[in-house]
Amino acid sequence: MEKFLLLIRENIQAQLGKADEAFEDGIQEMTKWVEELAESGNYISGEPLQPTGKYVSKDYVLSDGPFIEAKEAISGYLFIQAQNLNQAASIAQSCPEVINGNIFIEVRPIISLDND
Amino acid sequence: MIETVELVQQEVNRLYKSHYGKMVSSLLYFSQSIDLESAEDLVQDAFTSAITNWRENGIPDNPGGWIFKVCRNKALNKIKQGEKVRGFFENEDFDAVETKRSESPIDDQQLKLLFACAHPDFSPKVQVVITLKYVTNLKVEAIAKILAMTIDGVDKLLLRARQKIRDEKILFTEPDLHFLKYRIAIVHKIIYLIFNEGYKSSWGKEIIREELCEDALLMNKALLESGVGNKETAALQAMMLFNAARFKARFGTEGELLDLEEQDRSLWNKELIMYASKFLSQSQGGEISSYHYEAAIAYLHCSAKNFKSTDWASISKLYHQLLENNPNPFVEMNYAIALYYAGQKKKAIDILNLLQQKPFLHQYYLLNAALGKINLLEGNYTKARGYFQKTLNQTDSPAEKEYIQKLMDGME
Numbered sequence: 001m002e003k004f005l006l007l008i009r010e011n012i013q014a015q016l017g018k019a020d021e022a023f024e025d026g027i028q029e030m031t032k033w034v035e036e037l038a039e040s041g042n043y044i045s046g047e048p049l050q051p052t053g054k055y056v057s058k059d060y061v062l063s064d065g066p067f068i069e070a071k072e073a074i075s076g077y078l079f080i081q082a083q084n085l086n087q088a089a090s091i092a093q094s095c096p097e098v099i100n101g102n103i104f105i106e107v108r109p110i111i112s113l114d115n116d
Numbered sequence: 117m118i119e120t121v122e123l124v125q126q127e128v129n130r131l132y133k134s135h136y137g138k139m140v141s142s143l144l145y146f147s148q149s150i151d152l153e154s155a156e157d158l159v160q161d162a163f164t165s166a167i168t169n170w171r172e173n174g175i176p177d178n179p180g181g182w183i184f185k186v187c188r189n190k191a192l193n194k195i196k197q198g199e200k201v202r203g204f205f206e207n208e209d210f211d212a213v214e215t216k217r218s219e220s221p222i223d224d225q226q227l228k229l230l231f232a233c234a235h236p237d238f239s240p241k242v243q244v245v246i247t248l249k250y251v252t253n254l255k256v257e258a259i260a261k262i263l264a265m266t267i268d269g270v271d272k273l274l275l276r277a278r279q280k281i282r283d284e285k286i287l288f289t290e291p292d293l294h295f296l297k298y299r300i301a302i303v304h305k306i307i308y309l310i311f312n313e314g315y316k317s318s319w320g321k322e323i324i325r326e327e328l329c330e331d332a333l334l335m336n337k338a339l340l341e342s343g344v345g346n347k348e349t350a351a352l353q354a355m356m357l358f359n360a361a362r363f364k365a366r367f368g369t370e371g372e373l374l375d376l377e378e379q380d381r382s383l384w385n386k387e388l389i390m391y392a393s394k395f396l397s398q399s400q401g402g403e404i405s406s407y408h409y410e411a412a413i414a415y416l417h418c419s420a421k422n423f424k425s426t427d428w429a430s431i432s433k434l435y436h437q438l439l440e441n442n443p444n445p446f447v448e449m450n451y452a453i454a455l456y457y458a459g460q461k462k463k464a465i466d467i468l469n470l471l472q473q474k475p476f477l478h479q480y481y482l483l484n485a486a487l488g489k490i491n492l493l494e495g496n497y498t499k500a501r502g503y504f505q506k507t508l509n510q511t512d513s514p515a516e517k518e519y520i521q522k523l524m525d526g527m528e
Contacts, residue, residue, distance in 0.1 A: 028510065031479040038446045040240035040309060041406075047475045083236035083302070090239035093276075099269070 003044070004088040006078040007106040011071060012051045029096040037080060042091060046078035072104070085109055124170045127179055128163055135180055137250035138225050139187055141232075144285075146188065147195050152278045154194065162186040226251055227338055231295070232286050234302035242277050243306050244313075245270060252310075252331045262313055262328060296344055303339065304352055304407065307332045311356050318513035321367045329360055350399035351407035357392030358414035361385040373519040377423040389418045409438040428458035445471055449483055456490055465490060481510035485520060497527050 015023070037043035051073070055062040082088040085107065092098065092105040136159060143155040150158070162183050176182045233247040245263070248254045256274070260267045280286065314328030336353050339345040365383035368374050396411055413434050420426035435451035449471055456464035468487055471477045488503030504524050508517055 027479055031476045034476045035446060035480065036241065038444050039312060040305060041442060041444075042240065043444070082239075086237035087239055090237065090242055094239050094241045094273075099272075 001081040001083060002085075002088075002112065003079070003081050003110040004085070005108045005110060006046075006080060006088070006092055007074050007108065008076040008078070008103050009072050009106060010075050010103040012073050012075060015051070015075065026097055026102060029100075033095055033097075034078075037078075037091065042080045042082055044079040044081055046076065048076035049074060051075065075103070120174070121171060124167055124175060127170070127175050128166055131166075131180055131183060132163060132255075133253050135183070136253035137229050139184060140250065141225070141229060142184070143187060143191055146191055149195050150191060152282050158187055158190045158194070161190060223338075224342065227335075227342055227344070230303055230306070230335060230339075231299050234299045234306060235280075235284075235286055236299070236302060237280065237284075238277065240305060240309060242273060243302065244309050245273055246277055246281075247306050247310065249274065251335065252328075258324065262324065300339075300344065300346065300349070304336075304348055307336050307339075307356075308352060308407070310335075311359075315359055315363075317366055317373055318511065318516050320373070320513075320515040321371045326363060329356070329363065332356060333360065347399045347402035348405045348407055350395045351405060351411045354392045354395035354399060355407050355411035355414050357388050357395065358411065358418050361388035361392065361418060367515075371515070372522075373515045375519070376417070381422065384418065392418070406438055406442050409434050413438075426457070428454050432458045432460070445474055445477055446480070446482075449477075449480075449486060453486055453490075461494075479510065481507045481516075484510065485516075488520070489523065492523060492527060500527065 018026075034043055034046065080088065080091060082091055088107050088109070092107050095103070095105060097103045098105055139159045139162075140152070140155045143150055143158060144152065165186055166179070166183050170176070170179075230247060230251045233243055233251060235243070238246070241263075245259060248259045248262070249256070254262070256267055256270050259265070260270045263270070265273075311329055311332035314325045314332065316325075333353070333356055336345070336349060336356065339349050340353060361384050362379070364385075365379040365381070366374055368378075392411075393415070396415060399408060399411065413431050416427050416431050416434075432451060432454035435447065435454055439447055439451060448467065452464045452467040452471070455461075455467070468483070468490065471483055472487065477483055484503045484506040488500045488507060491497075491500035491503060501524060504520050507520050511517060511520075
C-alpha cells in the first residue's frame with residue numbers, strides 16, 4: 001500500500017456563510033465516510049484546518065493570509081493508504097461532500113523513502 | 117393462472133440471482149463491439165422476454181439455457197453482419213450448472229468475476245458495489261438499500277465504473293495466476309466488507325441482511341474450495357462464521373436490539389461455532405493477519421458461558437495486537453471497551469476520552485454510546501445522559517434509537 005495526502009479544498013467564504021445545520025450535516029456525512037475508510041483499512045488520520053493563519057514569504061508575513069478571501073483554500077486534510085494513485089483518486093471521488101459538489105480534493109502521493 | 121405468473125417470477129428471480137453477471141460477461145466475451153451497458157440491456161431484455169414467453173408457454177426444461185440463447189440472438193441482431201464473434205457457450209454446460217447448483221452455488225466463472233471486481237484501481241466502495249452487482253447479482257435498488265445510498269448514487273458510481281470496465285476489459289479477461297495471488301487480499305477485503313454490511317445491527321432483523329452475510333460466506337467458501345484461498349481465507353471464514361452464529365440472538369422477540377449482555381446465549385448456533393472452530397485451526401501456521409485476530413476475538417465471545425465470565429483480558433490483548441499493525445481509531449474504541457470489562461477501567465476511560473477529542477470521532481455515534489454506557493455503569497447519570505442524547509442525534513436507525521432510549525429510561 002502507498003500513502004497519499006488528500007487536501008480538501010473549498011470555498012471557505014461560502015463555508016462560513018452556511019447555516020449551522022447544513023454545516024453539521026456535512027460533518028456527519030464526512031464522519032460516515034471516514035468510518036467506511038477505516039473499515040476498509042484505508043484511513044490513517046485527518047484533521048480540519050482553521051480558515052485563518054499566516055502566510056509567510058521572503059519579504060513579508062501576512063496575518064490571516066489570503067485564505068479567507070481566496071476563492072478556494074485548503075480546509076482540511078486526510079492521510080490515507082491505497083493500492084495506487086488511481087485507487088486513491090477513486091476513494092476521494094467517493095467522498096459524499098465531493099459528490100454534493102461542496103469540496104474538491106487534491107490527491108497527492110507521498111514520496112516513499114524506503115526501498116521496499 | 118396466478119400460480120403460473122408467480123412461478124415464472126420466482127424462476128426468473130432465481131436465474132437473475134445466479135446468472136446475471138455471468139450472462140453479461142459472456143456477452144462481452146462474445147463480441148468486441150458490445151459494451152457493458154448494451155450487454156446489460158440485452159440481458160435485461162432477455163429476462164423480460166422470458167417473463168412474457170413463459171407465462172404463455174410455461175417454463176422450459178432448461179430455463180437458464182433459454183435465456184442465454186435469447187441473449188445470443190439479441191446480440192447477433194445488434195452487431196454488424198459478418199463481424200467476427202467468439203464462441204458463446206463454450207464454457208457453459210447448462211445441465212452441469214443446474215446439477216451442481218445445490219452443492220456450490222458459486223462456480224468458477226463467478227470466482228473469476230470476483231477477481232475481476234478486485235481491480236486495484238477501484239476504491240473499496242466501488243469494488244463492493246460491482247461485486248454485489250455482477251457476482252451476487254443484486255439489483256441496483258437492493259444495493260442502494262444495503263449501502264444506504266440513493267439509487268441515483270449507485271447508478272452514478274456504476275456509470276463511472278462501467279467506463280473503466282470497458283476501457284480496460286475488466287470483466288471479461290481472465291486475471292492470470294500472477295494477478296490472483298496479488299489480488300487475493302483485495303478479494304478478502306471485499307468479502308469482509310460485504311459481510312459487515314450484512315451484519316450491522318443498525319438495520320434490525322431484515323432478511324436481505326442475512327442473505328448478504330450468506331453471500332459473503334459462500335464466496336469465501338468457494339475461494340477455499342477452489343484452492344486459490346490461503347490461511348487468511350480460512351481465518352476470514354472462521355471470523356464470519358463465529359459472528360453468523362450469533363446473528364439471530366442479537367434481536368428480541370419484538371425485533372429490538374439486544375446487547376451482548378442481554379442476548380440469550382442458548383440461541384447461538386452451536387454447530388456454526390464448531391464449524392467456525394475448524395476453520396480457525398485450519399488458519400494456523402502462517403502469518404497472522406487482522407482476520408486471525410478478529411476471528412480469535414469472536415471465538416472468545418462465542419466460547420464464554422455468559423457475559424461476566426468472558427475472557428476480557430485476552431480479548432483486550434488481541435485488540436491491542438490488532439491495533440499494532442492496523443492503527444484504527446474505530447477499533448481502538450473496541451479495545452477500550454474490552455479493557456473496561458477486563459477491569460482496567462481508568463485506562464479504558466482515558467482512551468475513550470482521548471478518542472473523543474479526535475476529529476471525526478467526536479461525531480461518531482458509537483463512541484458517544486460507549487461513553488454513555490460506561491458513565492451509566494459508573495453511576496455518572498448526568499454525564500451518561502449527555503452522551504446518550506448526542507448518540508440519539510447522530511443515528512438514524514430506529515433500532516439503535518430505541519436501544520439508547522431504553523438505557524436512558526433505565527436511569528430514571
